[in-house]
Amino acid sequence: MSTQPPVNGAKLTIPNVDIDGDGTPEEGVFVMRDVEIDFSVRTEFVVGGQGSKANTALAGLLDAGESTRKGIHLDAGTGDHVVDISFSGWRGSDEQWGNTGNASTLTPGDATGEDPVTQMQMLDRYLSAGRVDSTNPARLEVGQYTAGGVWDTSALGEDHLDVVVKGPENAYATDRPSTYDGSLTCVETADLTRPLDAKRRNDY
Structure with a gap:
């Protein structure tokens, strides 16, 4: 029996940002409900494409009579x-x-319920003032990638995707003063703050 994904929409958490300049880092949580989501795997091959010298050399491994137009591809992940x-x-x-998450009070670190431009600026502020990379990845919860999802192995830190954020954009038009549109690309990344993952620790 199928069920709805644990997360309806997407939730992006940006940790360790001193958003108000007081010397103490904040954690920004951005919950997006009205969304369009596109998953993709942009594969790169160690060997691939007809023009490579490696393919020319490996073409001799094909059976006699087999088309040499076939590419040879090796996926190293x-x-x-x-x-x-x-x-x-x-x-x-x-x-x-x-x-x-307090909609009654606008602060330097939170714009819940505020006007569109302020909300746009809040996400932009967290992304521009913080450092989101493999040493401080953002956490994306979407669909089954969350607590209670089918891939939830929280002991391994897999109740979310560790991501970096590329190309965030926000657009506002005065003829629609109460709404705005945004987009961002989340690329899964390694979390280098983990010296060893839980599975490897249990192997010793």
């Missing part, structure tokens, strides 16, 4: 696992948009 997210936000939304 390189490339990117990518989640593209397009979303809409609106004034008065009670979805958390910052570090508190």
